[in-house]
Amino acid sequence: MAGSSQKGKKRVDISLQHESSLDLLPREIWSCIAPMVASNSIQDLFNMQAMCKVFLGAASSDTVYKRATMYKPLAHFLSHLNGPERRFLERCAEVGNVDAIFQQGFVDYFPLGLRDKGMELLARAFAEGSVEAGYLCAMLLMYHHEDEEEVQMGVQMMEDIRISGQLESCSKFFSGISKDVVVLLLEMYAPG
Known part of the structure; x- marks a missing residue:
């Protein structure tokens, strides 16, 4: 039994090591940041979308394109x-x-x-x-x-x-x- 609790503990440690720090903020926060990025630089928005799945999802929403300001x-x-x-x-x-x-x-x-x-x-x-x-x-x-x-x-x-x-x-x-x-x-x- 002692070995099985060690197994479970390792599994928890491994999953925590691979958890992204981007997941610490909810998608709604990233969706609020993305229009500001888009308003500052269209290229930065495209770069944000290319970074990771979290950013791609947040930066590709209709909300981002509706709220982006054309500076x-x-x-x-x-x-x-x-x-x-x-x-x-x-x-x-x-x-x-x-x-x-x-x-x-x-x-x-x-x-x-x-x-x-x-x-x-x-x-x-x-x-x-x-x-x-x-x-x-x-x-x-x-x-x-x-x-x-x-x-x-x-x-x-x-x-x-x-x-x-x-x-x-x-x-x-x-x-x-x-x-x-x-x-x-x-x-x-x-x-x-």
Whole structure:
């Protein structure tokens, strides 16, 4: 009998030696950390997913993609239309991330030339709370459409934004995007 208790004790010691310290925190904690990682660096999120099964599960959930904040300038996504950034942006938009829906609409409308899809996404982002998406949508309706009804819809959207007191912040936001695009173009076309 003494030998059997030793056997059991060894088994416990062996399992404790192989237990991961990552398992000490519940998955919910890792799921709270992963959106912060994603917001800081898309590459870091991919690295986190590649680390282990615990991180893969936590960093691949819809919650991560819905809560990730797009800190990179909008212009950054223009230079990564086919890379992991694009797939990241699409996944975020699929699960309802308002920042990503706005950026996806911007990218679809301008560099990809998918005007209908871009406008649909911008209108959706505006409906879900992105005033910047509404501002862009209104500008496009007023200046890039010939249908009088669409132009009037753009004027009404712009008036709603003006009344809300957010017109100036939208103007500053798009002024910043213009500067980011100029910097990006200079970097892309700089000599050798």
